[in-house]
Each structure stands twice: as structure tokens, then as C-alpha cells.
Amino acid sequence: MTGSDSRTPPRSRPAPEGRPGIPDGPAPKPRRGKKKIALWAGAATLSLVILGTAGVYYRLNANINTFDGGGLSADRPPAAAPDANGNTPVNVLLIGSDSRDGGNKDLGGGGDIGARSDTTILLHVYADHKHAVGVSIPRDSLVDIPPCKADGKWTAPQTNAMFNSAFAVGDTAQGNPACTQNTIEKLTGLRMDHTVVVNFTGFAAMTSAVGGVNVCVPSDVYEGDLNPNLGRKGKQIFAKGPQKVSGQQALDYVRVRHGIGDGSDIGRMQRQQAFLSSLAKTVKSQGMNPTTLLPLADAATKSLTVDPGLGSADKLLAFAMSLKDIDLKNIKFLTAPWRYNGARVSLVHPDIDQLWAALKADRTLDGQDAGGGASSSPGPGGTPTASPAAAAPAAKGTGIAVAVYNGTTAPGLSTKAASLLEGADFTVTGKANAADRDHATTTVEYGSGEKDGAQTVARLFPGSRLEAVGRPGISLVLGQDFASSDGGDKSAAVPPGPLPTSVSDAARSADDDPCSKLSYG
Structure with a gap:
């Protein structure tokens, strides 16, 4: 119509409770969606985390010392x-x-x-x-x-x-x-x-x-x-x-x-x-x-x-x-x-x-394969017992006296062997060089009636041989085989199996009572 405003009259927005109606003005600028804001905020936060983490890594790398x-x-x-x-x-x-x-x-x-x-x-x-x-x-x-x-x-x-x-x-x-x-x-x-x-x-x-x-x-x-x-x-x-x-x-x-x-x-x-x-x-x-x-x-x-x-x-x-x-x-x-x-x-x-x-051998302290296999067969009551092939050398020398001789030119072997013997409760009566220094194989010499003791000594030195002699006592004459085994590192010769209970029973787990096993003596 002429002379009249053909636009739709302004409408009032529904008034919030307690407030008068607010007439519409110019259309407001479109606001960013909440999702977009969240994305930007998340990205900013992630950037800060990455930068912060990178800063920590940089600091850690700067802190670390390495030896030659x-x-x-x-x-x-x-x-x-x-x-x-x-x-x-x-x-x-x-x-x-x-x-x-x-x-x-x-x-x-x-x-x-x-x-x-x-x-x-x-x-x-x-x-x-x-x-x-x-x-x-x-x-x-x-x-x-x-x-x-x-x-x-x-x-x-x-x-x-x-x-x-x-x-x-x-x-x-x-x-x-x-x-x-x-x-x-x-x-x-x-x-x-x-x-x-x-x-x-x-x-x-x-x-x-x-x-x-x-x-x-x-x-x-x-x-x-x-x-x-x-x-x-x-x-x-x-x-x-x-x-x-x-x-x-x-x-x-x-x-x-x-x-x-x-x-x-x-x-x-x-x-x-x-x-x-x-x-x-x-x-x-x-x-x-x-x-x-x-x-x-x-x-x-x-x-x-x-x-x-x-x-x-x-x-x-x-x-x-x-x-x-x-x-x-x-x-x-x-x-x-x-x-x-x-x-x-x-x-x-x-x-x-x-x-x-x-x-x-990657065996646990009870002789088990860490992957779940057993290295020993269960004994009475389910207790693992070592098979003959897995048994450790039984060499407890209480009451057995041994003289140690180095039958090679390698230095220090008699001291190493004496330490092995004493650790297994043998009594070492002396250490010296043998008259001949060209022994290839370690030998346990023994007198009359002393074969059992000599056999016990030999079990501590796998590969050694026994020899009866006309003089009393037991002598250990070290050969090149002992020198070649890194001077007494017998771990390679010991087959893996359950440890002695005196060792395994003394172990503690990280979840044990914190007030247990705190001192010795």
C-alpha cells in the first residue's frame, strides 16, 4: 500500500521471566559453534601439552650424562x-x-x-x-x-x-x-x-x-x-x-x-x-x-x-x-x-x-621357564624337583681337606680355585705352583681310602679326572681347561634348575610385608 510500511512489524523476543520484551535490532553476527570453539580450545591445549612435553624431553636430554x-x-x-x-x-x-x-x-x-x-x-x-x-x-x-x-x-x-x-x-x-x-x-x-x-x-x-x-x-x-x-x-x-x-x-x-x-x-x-x-x-x-x-x-x-x-x-x-x-x-x-x-x-x-x-637360561628362582614352561618335574605336593639333567653339582666339602696346585702358567688360578673350594665348605690346606706347569686337564689326586672325598672335589670342577697316588691326602692340580674357563667361572658348566631353598626362600617380592626381612643377624 502507498504511504504505508510494507515491512513486517517488529516482534518482541519472548521476555525472560521478570524482564520486559526486547525488540529485535539488526541481525547479530553469527556466533562460532560450540563444537568449533571446543576444537580450537582442544588444539590449543594439545599444542601446549606437546610444547610442554617437548620442553621436558629437551631438559631430560640435557640432564643425561653417559659414560664412555x-x-x-x-x-x-x-x-x-x-x-x-x-x-x-x-x-x-x-x-x-x-x-x-x-x-x-x-x-x-x-x-x-x-x-x-x-x-x-x-x-x-x-x-x-x-x-x-x-x-x-x-x-x-x-x-x-x-x-x-x-x-x-x-x-x-x-x-x-x-x-x-x-x-x-x-x-x-x-x-x-x-x-x-x-x-x-x-x-x-x-x-x-x-x-x-x-x-x-x-x-x-x-x-x-x-x-x-x-x-x-x-x-x-x-x-x-x-x-x-x-x-x-x-x-x-x-x-x-x-x-x-x-x-x-x-x-x-x-x-x-x-x-x-x-x-x-x-x-x-x-x-x-x-x-x-x-x-x-x-x-x-x-x-x-x-x-x-x-x-x-x-x-x-x-x-x-x-x-x-x-x-x-x-x-x-x-x-x-x-x-x-x-x-x-x-x-x-x-x-x-x-x-x-x-x-x-x-x-x-x-x-x-x-x-x-x-x-x-631365563629361569625364575623356582626353576620355571619365565614364559610358563617348567624346567623341572613336580615332586610330592607339587614342589618342583630338578631332573637329573638339571641338577646342580652337589659339592659340599665339610670335613674334606684339599691342597691346591696351579699346573699351568696362568697366574692366580690357585687363588680362584681355593675360593671355589672354601665357598663349598672345603678346607684348603695350602696353595702353590705344581712341579710341572703343562697340565692340560684338571686332576684330583687322592691317597688310599680318600676316593669319596676326591669325587666330591671333582664335582666342583666339571671335566676334571681322578688319579690315585701313593701319598696320603687330596690334591687338586689345575689344568689348562680350568684356565680356559675364565679361571673358575663354572656358571656355564652348571645346568639351570631350581636354586637351593636357602637362596630362593630368602628372596622378597615387591608386594611382601614392608616390615619383613629388614636386617641380618
């Missing part, structure tokens, strides 16, 4: 063969260093240079990656240290040396992890796939990163127990019973040995095993994922030294993630079979040889 792989022996055990499923076991050497370098001095020690291995654990991760066992090596164990690289030169081998002195070869603040790895490989016949060194600072930071670790203290502990040079009892630092520790307090817990049990390093190792069990339980309860592991790795790597094969954040985290399917009950800890030898420790044969043979 050129210090590893050229004569190493072969790598483990894969199982039927194509999976391969992994051996990791874990070293706790008491280096006084940098901030470590404030956390636990005196002295300006030099480092020793305060704790050493061989962690064997089975091929199925559902079982693992950690074997503590007493630091005072008497072992043979092979040639090691220090100051660019290879050192002479050492016999009957304290195990933790291998880490000190070269007398540097960082220690010599390659030498410790060489020593372990010679001792066990197992190839170490990786070596990880953590010092005081790194250990304290790790325990704080997971919010503390639940432990149990078998008795009240005082300042004088932690530092016997204090000269007085001092104030209490731990009350008896369960508690949570982190940082310096966690470090004190794993280092203290006086005032608990017999005050020995052996007892302390049992508490260290209990601590690692609890740490594993804590990490698994928080979730084996990058969210948990990255802060832990960030704390650890600031004071971590690893072999070149673990020298990146990706490799470290990949290895950690490979352990996520191991149940706590299938994580075992034990101490290498040992006995006191004066102020030092001797490793007990043949028990320790049986342990290394079991790990080399």
Missing part, C-alpha cells in the same frame, strides 16, 4: 638369545654411587674426590617382560677385577679384590661404571645390556618426585647410628615402625646400617631391597605412564649417568614403559649367596653359579 663405552672390555659375554616368541631378556646394572662430587657431599659424605659403588644390583628382566629379579652384590665381596680403562690406559687385572673398588679405578669423582660392568660380566657370564648410576642427589630427588616412599624401620635409629664418628647417640632420626620418607630422610634410610641387626652391609642391603620394592609399588600405583614417569625422570636424570645405549629421554622412558606389565609379586629381590671371610665376604659356590646359570 670405550672402557668396556672387548672380551664380553655374548648377547642373550631371543625366546620362542622373539623376545629377549634384558640385564641392567644399577649402581648407587657415593660420589662426594657437587651437592652429594652435603647429602652424605666427606672427602673431596673419588667415588665408590655404595649399592650394586643386577636387574634381570625376563624375556616375557612380566618377571624381574634384582640381585644385590655385597660391596665387600672378594672378586676378580679384569683390566679396566683409566686415564686412557688399561689397568692390570686384580685378583681377590673388593667388589666396590672396581668403581673406584681411576680415582675420579664420577667413578668408573664401565669397570664395574666389566667386573660383573666376568663374575656372572651375563652380558649387561645397560648400566645406570644414580648418586645421592638423584636418589633424594626421585623419592621426592613420587611424593615419598612407605618404609618400615625395625628399631629406633639415632644420629650416632648414621654417623658412628659422631661420638654420641644424638637425636632420634627414625622411630621404630612404618612411615613415609623422601629426600634426605629416604637417603638416610637406605644408608644407615649401625644400630640395626648386626650393623652389617648385608643387613642394609635387605632394607634397600625393601625400599626398592616399596618404590616400585608407589610408581605402579600412580600409573606407569609418561605423566608419572616424566617428573620422576626429570628428577633422576639430573644426577644420572648411563651407558650410551640409554643416553636419551626416549630410550629411558621406553625402557621404563617396557616394565609396566610386571606384577609386584613377580618382582623379586635377593642377595647373591655369600658368607663372611674375615672382614670381607666370599661368594658361595656352587650356589652362586646356579643363580647365574638360572638367569642365563
